[in-house]
Amino acid sequence: MSAVQTRYTEAAIEADKELPIIRITRDFRGTPAQLMKAHTDPELYARWVGPDATATRIIDWEARDLGSWRYVSTHEGQEFGFHGCFHTVSDDKIVQTFTFDGMPDDVALETLWFEDLGDGTTRLHAQSLCDSFEARDGWLASGMEVGVNDGYAAIDRLLESGEL
Amino acid sequence: MSAVQTRYTEAAIEADKELPIIRITRDFRGTPAQLMKAHTDPELYARWVGPDATATRIIDWEARDLGSWRYVSTHEGQEFGFHGCFHTVSDDKIVQTFTFDGMPDDVALETLWFEDLGDGTTRLHAQSLCDSFEARDGWLASGMEVGVNDGYAAIDRLLESGEL
Numbered sequence: 001m002s003a004v005q006t007r008y009t010e011a012a013i014e015a016d017k018e019l020p021i022i023r024i025t026r027d028f029r030g031t032p033a034q035l036m037k038a039h040t041d042p043e044l045y046a047r048w049v050g051p052d053a054t055a056t057r058i059i060d061w062e063a064r065d066l067g068s069w070r071y072v073s074t075h076e077g078q079e080f081g082f083h084g085c086f087h088t089v090s091d092d093k094i095v096q097t098f099t100f101d102g103m104p105d106d107v108a109l110e111t112l113w114f115e116d117l118g119d120g121t122t123r124l125h126a127q128s129l130c131d132s133f134e135a136r137d138g139w140l141a142s143g144m145e146v147g148v149n150d151g152y153a154a155i156d157r158l159l160e161s162g163e164l
Numbered sequence: 165m166s167a168v169q170t171r172y173t174e175a176a177i178e179a180d181k182e183l184p185i186i187r188i189t190r191d192f193r194g195t196p197a198q199l200m201k202a203h204t205d206p207e208l209y210a211r212w213v214g215p216d217a218t219a220t221r222i223i224d225w226e227a228r229d230l231g232s233w234r235y236v237s238t239h240e241g242q243e244f245g246f247h248g249c250f251h252t253v254s255d256d257k258i259v260q261t262f263t264f265d266g267m268p269d270d271v272a273l274e275t276l277w278f279e280d281l282g283d284g285t286t287r288l289h290a291q292s293l294c295d296s297f298e299a300r301d302g303w304l305a306s307g308m309e310v311g312v313n314d315g316y317a318a319i320d321r322l323l324e325s326g327e328l
Binding site for chain 2: 018019020021060065066067068070083084085086087088095097099104107109111127129131132133
């Protein structure tokens with residue numbers, strides 16, 4: 001007898017009850033190394049990040065401990081910039097800061113790690129820490145789930161096609 | 165009639181009740197620009213940071229947006245390393261990540277800003293955001309107040325001597 005195990009083929013996006021944190025859980029048919037590559041290779045990252053209707057241009061990218069990143073996404077002619085530092089880039093974990101250029105005083109601390117579930121599936125765990133519940137709830141109300149779900153579906157397609 | 169205004173000639177170190185945040189408030193006889201210099205010039209920083217009984221050696225230092233920093237403090241022959249990114253360095257504000265090398269999975273997001281009180285005094289506001297109350301309370305129980313108070317007294321001396 002085996003327990004039924006939940007599979008996150010769509011992202012679960014959850015607000016922590018005690019802390020100003022958003023948690024995302026999502027399963028992929030791939031290895032932790034492939035998921036790390038999707039998050040650290042700038043050309044691949046630009047292909048999947050954000051809503052389908054946006055095009056992303058990488059401005060700076062140093063995916064290493066104490067490196068930095070900056071990109072611009074274009075949606076219906078409008079540009080949206082984002083930037084941050086990579087604090088940690090290890091084999092299965094990324095810790096980074098995250099700021100939307102339109103709200104330069106808001107800085108989130110993001111932690112991503114990749115868990116090998118042992119059957120060809122890797123679980124992405126993402127945690128985004130804000131310094132107030134208002135900032136956290138602002139992100140949750142922003143429509144972020146469109147970019148999250150479109151982006152992760154694009155990773156699925158890169159894995160299926162063998163491009164990742 | 166004027167209200168009596170609190171002056172923080174010693175650091176007030178406070179735990180937020182709702183959030184995993186440590187807040188520090190400290191007044192200095194100097195300008196915001198002098199306080200920024202104390203926190204961004206590596207040679208000055210090494211002279212004041214930490215407990216009096218430690219000596220600090222800067223390893224890396226790029227005090228700019230998306231720069232990074234790393235230093236080692238020596239205390240009774242033992243070395244303690246610290247590292248992080250500078251996310252933001254503006255005229256009166258620094259946002260940075262902070263990790264003690266001995267606890268590499270613990271990353272705090274620190275925000276410092278300098279408020280001109282208008283009478284030759286500048287108020288330092290520091291906020292250190294952790295991703296759990298356990299991590300935050302661990303810092304508070306670590307004896308951190310020795311380094312904070314010794315370090316800020318060393319800034320007082322640098323201001324008095326005209327070296328800052």
